Amino acid sequence: MKTIRQQLTRKLLLTVGLLIGAGGLGVYFCARTVLLAQFDAALRAKAQALTTLTERKGSRLEIEFSDEHMRGFEAGGRDFFELWQADAKPVERSRSLRDTHLPLRYGTMEAPLAWSLTLSNGQPARAVGLKFRPQNSDDQTQDAAPAEAILVVASLRHDLDRTFAILQLVLAGSGLLLLAATALVVPRVLRRELTPLQRLAAEAARIDAAMLSARFPTNGLPGELVPITTRLNELLARLEDSFARERRFTSDVAHEFRTPVAELRALAELAIKLPDTRTANTDHEILAIALHLEGILNHLLALSRGERGELPVKAERVALAPLVKGVCEKFQAKATARQLVLACRVEATAETDTDESLLRSILTNLVDNAVEYAPCGGTVQVEASTENGGFTLRVVNLVENLNEHDLPHLFERFWRKDAARSPDGHTGLGLSIARVLAHAIGCELTASFAGPKRLEMTLTRNISATIVNSPSLPSEEPT
Amino acid sequence: MRILVVEDSARLRQSVSTWLRRNGFAVDASADGEEGLYLAETNDYDVIVLDIMLPKLDGLALLQRLRKRGKQTHVLLLTAKNTVPDRVHGLELGADDYLVKPFALEELLARVKALCRRAYGSKDSRLVVADLEIDTTARKVTRAGKPVALQAREYALLEYLARRRGHIVTRAEIEEHIYGGEVELASNTVDSAICSLRQKLGEANPAPLIHTRRGLGYELAAE
Numbered sequence: 001m002k003t004i005r006q007q008l009t010r011k012l013l014l015t016v017g018l019l020i021g022a023g024g025l026g027v028y029f030c031a032r033t034v035l036l037a038q039f040d041a042a043l044r045a046k047a048q049a050l051t052t053l054t055e056r057k058g059s060r061l062e063i064e065f066s067d068e069h070m071r072g073f074e075a076g077g078r079d080f081f082e083l084w085q086a087d088a089k090p091v092e093r094s095r096s097l098r099d100t101h102l103p104l105r106y107g108t109m110e111a112p113l114a115w116s117l118t119l120s121n122g123q124p125a126r127a128v129g130l131k132f133r134p135q136n137s138d139d140q141t142q143d144a145a146p147a148e149a150i151l152v153v154a155s156l157r158h159d160l161d162r163t164f165a166i167l168q169l170v171l172a173g174s175g176l177l178l179l180a181a182t183a184l185v186v187p188r189v190l191r192r193e194l195t196p197l198q199r200l201a202a203e204a205a206r207i208d209a210a211m212l213s214a215r216f217p218t219n220g221l222p223g224e225l226v227p228i229t230t231r232l233n234e235l236l237a238r239l240e241d242s243f244a245r246e247r248r249f250t251s252d253v254a255h256e257f258r259t260p261v262a263e264l265r266a267l268a269e270l271a272i273k274l275p276d277t278r279t280a281n282t283d284h285e286i287l288a289i290a291l292h293l294e295g296i297l298n299h300l301l302a303l304s305r306g307e308r309g310e311l312p313v314k315a316e317r318v319a320l321a322p323l324v325k326g327v328c329e330k331f332q333a334k335a336t337a338r339q340l341v342l343a344c345r346v347e348a349t350a351e352t353d354t355d356e357s358l359l360r361s362i363l364t365n366l367v368d369n370a371v372e373y374a375p376c377g378g379t380v381q382v383e384a385s386t387e388n389g390g391f392t393l394r395v396v397n398l399v400e401n402l403n404e405h406d407l408p409h410l411f412e413r414f415w416r417k418d419a420a421r422s423p424d425g426h427t428g429l430g431l432s433i434a435r436v437l438a439h440a441i442g443c444e445l446t447a448s449f450a451g452p453k454r455l456e457m458t459l460t461r462n463i464s465a466t467i468v469n470s471p472s473l474p475s476e477e478p479t
Numbered sequence: 480m481r482i483l484v485v486e487d488s489a490r491l492r493q494s495v496s497t498w499l500r501r502n503g504f505a506v507d508a509s510a511d512g513e514e515g516l517y518l519a520e521t522n523d524y525d526v527i528v529l530d531i532m533l534p535k536l537d538g539l540a541l542l543q544r545l546r547k548r549g550k551q552t553h554v555l556l557l558t559a560k561n562t563v564p565d566r567v568h569g570l571e572l573g574a575d576d577y578l579v580k581p582f583a584l585e586e587l588l589a590r591v592k593a594l595c596r597r598a599y600g601s602k603d604s605r606l607v608v609a610d611l612e613i614d615t616t617a618r619k620v621t622r623a624g625k626p627v628a629l630q631a632r633e634y635a636l637l638e639y640l641a642r643r644r645g646h647i648v649t650r651a652e653i654e655e656h657i658y659g660g661e662v663e664l665a666s667n668t669v670d671s672a673i674c675s676l677r678q679k680l681g682e683a684n685p686a687p688l689i690h691t692r693r694g695l696g697y698e699l700a701a702e
Contacts, residue, residue: 251560251562254559254561258559258561258579258580258581259488259491259559259580261580261581262488262491262559262580262581262582263488263490263491263494264581265581265582265583266490266491266494266495266498266581266584267490267494269494269498269583269584270494270497270498270584273498273584274497274498274501277497277501285490289490
């Protein structure tokens, strides 16, 4: 597995290596150019000196050369020269050349030609060649002799090449040392600087589904890691919340099924072990349990289908007044039995485009909840109005044991204020389904307090909302 | 043995109560936590079968209050909550056993019996008094090696006397533990049951085992 540290180390070393190489080459070639220029300048100076010693005497060229004054040109010396007439006829050469000749190459007096060469004895040398006009001796006329001469001066370049070699060695050695130092220092620096990242990785590796309450520390982190850590912490918080919700849901499902199954099992066991305890009512009880279980299953399936958006929604023109009044009439008897006033207020001409069946299911759920849980003797208000093509439905009633903290939980599956499941036939899924249905017809279903202990359930649809494909309710089961 | 069943599901409460009664226990039943706590505090039960999710007062709060007030009645938690933290929490609050719904009635009975044995400081399911031997698991009674056939209520009375062997058991205690919850109890019910029991035990061996301590009550002991 590649790590950031390894990749950074490798790339940094490669970059530093390239920079050192390029820098070393640059330094080497600059120094080489300068040294060669100095060497050539020295050669030119020698050539200059020799040109001043060269004279034209009649038709001959003569060079007033003395080994004593220019020791390098003596036999076995390190300097060489050869003089030609302009027609390439050799005139003079240094004793150091013995039987060999220098190549005849030249430039002008102002810009002599300089080049490297290998002497016939195999030794490397550097030469300067130029064509010049020798001085006339006093007793000669200006135009009686050859006009120009060619002079090539060379020197062995052993010392120069040694200097180049030393320079190469020093530069290469320095480069390698620098590279080695970089290779030593870079990983350590990276290790130290990447410690927060490693700590973060270690923390992340420790976190599993059972440790979702853990959070990454943000103190002392480098600026680049702070937003990452903050986002990770937010993600963990969301995951923790989601896991808690799922655990609660699983636990609720288990509880919802465990109790009726326990009832069923106890009734059946009792009937088998103690047949005389079995009555006609036992069968009714078993049927009631089976129907209750079937209801929970149907609601769970409806929720699941709704959340996947699998059931069709049929939009049509719906008159709100008959729909709302019809639902209220359905619960009138129940409301009367609980001494509740069911007040229904809806505009006679109110109409909207929606799925009538789903809207009826949602309203049925809300009104049934209100009639079921409002304290006896109170009022349940059901209102409907339209505005700008949208509509609003409100169900308002008094509640005794709900508070602001309960509102976010009202739409959770199986949530009930009282942990004990009262035998009222409710499954705790009605409002969850109502919200899914509301979403399917492009509505928003919310709960709020319109006053002290006055719970207001509001279904709103703005004209801009669109109806999405979603479920229909299997049966009208309130929470 | 007297049992209190606190369970909000009417069907389950009725089934469990019937099952326990038919197995010789005196059973009181309650549908909510507040009434359950009142009954538990005002009566002397051998075991309380307690649901956790109850209306008015949940089972764990009931248990906590009971223990805080010094009641050491053995409690069997009967609940749909089956996670390890739920069980640990229940046991830490003072429950003696835990049974998850759904459950087998036989298992419930076995656990209730085990708690009854603990209530009387015995781990052995066999009770022996002289030549009388009671197998509380099989609910079989033998005397002098001969089987003695008893009705459920008679068996419950004999087992209660055997668990209290060496002690005098008052008529009120018998009424409470064997006939608890029965509103119309005739004044001679206990005497009749004792008489019937003596007769059945005497058929196997005429030596008296149940002795009347005048003005005090009854005692099961070899003379």
